[in-house]
Amino acid sequence: MDRLAELNEQAALHGLRVRGVFAPREDDAIGPLDGGRPARSVALLGNEGSSFWGAFAASPEHGDGERDALDRWSRRVGTQMAQRLGARALFPFGGPPHHPFQRWAMRARDLFASPVGLLVHPEYGLWHAFRFALAYADQLRETPAPAKPRSPCADCAARPCLSACPVEAFVEGEYRVPRCVEHLLANPQGPCVTTGCIARHACPVGQAHRYLPAQAQLHMRAFVAKLAGLR
Template sequence: MAGRSTDPTGMEPVSSVSAQVTYQEVERAAQEVGLIVMGAQHPRESRAKQLDTGTLILLGTAAEFWPRFIASPEWTDGRSDPVDRWSSRVIGELAADMGAKPYFPFGGPPYTPFIDWALKSGRTYQSPVGALVHDTVGMLISYRGALHFPMEFDLPPVPGSSPCTDCPAPCTTACPVSALNADSFYDVEACHGYLDTQAGQTCMTSGCMARLACPVSEGAGRQPDQTAHHMKAFHPS
């Protein structure tokens, strides 16, 4: 664990690591536990909600996440919410080791404004069907947490344009019941209704057809078992 001292006010922990950390170090540490950096920003510049200083790093699942996760105690203990509990433990440990404060997209209300943070990272956009789309994992986005460092450090440039700009938008026509479409965005009732049918079992095991239709989604390297787990959590039988 990184050495930590106490702020003279006694209000916040201060880490000797946070003043030295680099983006590349955070990226490597994330990769070692099956995560990827899905966005980074200086809240002072991006005007991210709830934050106005330091450096914010958004973390999501890598292709290597699932094999690591199913070997974890959170998966094998049979208790509920294994992915959230894994995220809390692993990202909490990263935060402690690197002198950051962890945030998570679950556990509310109140909820952390991850959608705002994602959109202001310069790497996530709104797709033609309303769902978020990321520059490397497409519509198979799975934010697991974020690290907020008290100091600003250098960040790599971002692409600057949405992957949807020159895309023929197959996501707008892929859903069998048009639950995700370009006109009304997401029809939740139609989606859940279809998943209750025999035909809908393909979505339950393979994943949302609209999200899979996104060409960039291939970059997620998502394994079928992981997709099935997320679908079951979204639509319990």
């Protein structure tokens, strides 16, 4: 089996998807892999919609009551997959400094910056994210990446994502984090926390892939806990 097919198969066991592959450059600061070989391919692994929720909900991390359950699950699954596949795992959390997952993802596949900063996908809209990346010494993809389609935001004149936030935390190209933080902390039972970011819900793209309520709540509660520390 080729290495990309093997990776797809292993990822699917955890409800994860290969969310693009790119060839790293020097300025990606990935460094040498075990044995001193340079990384030649990096695969991004993550969720499309709630694809990983069943696997995560059945995991020990989900039920143990400790903090950062999803990050701990991602670290365990990513580390195990890396060992099995002869790759090195890189994580989106644990910084700063942070690995630039969004910049990498735009190089790797059909993802685009949206007005609210999250990357938008033509099918999944804003309902996708990254759990880890695997750096390989091999060339994982032999055929050239498919041509990028047009960003769905290019044809969206209404831009409901920018007007939906109750505290105007998003203006084109800027995320006013303190406004969002104050609102979430002051309204822990409000819809932003219980159903997920209202600006994200307002995007008309990928509505069928909106997160399950349990997943949306987990992300927002984890986010609020982190924000309380940032204040």
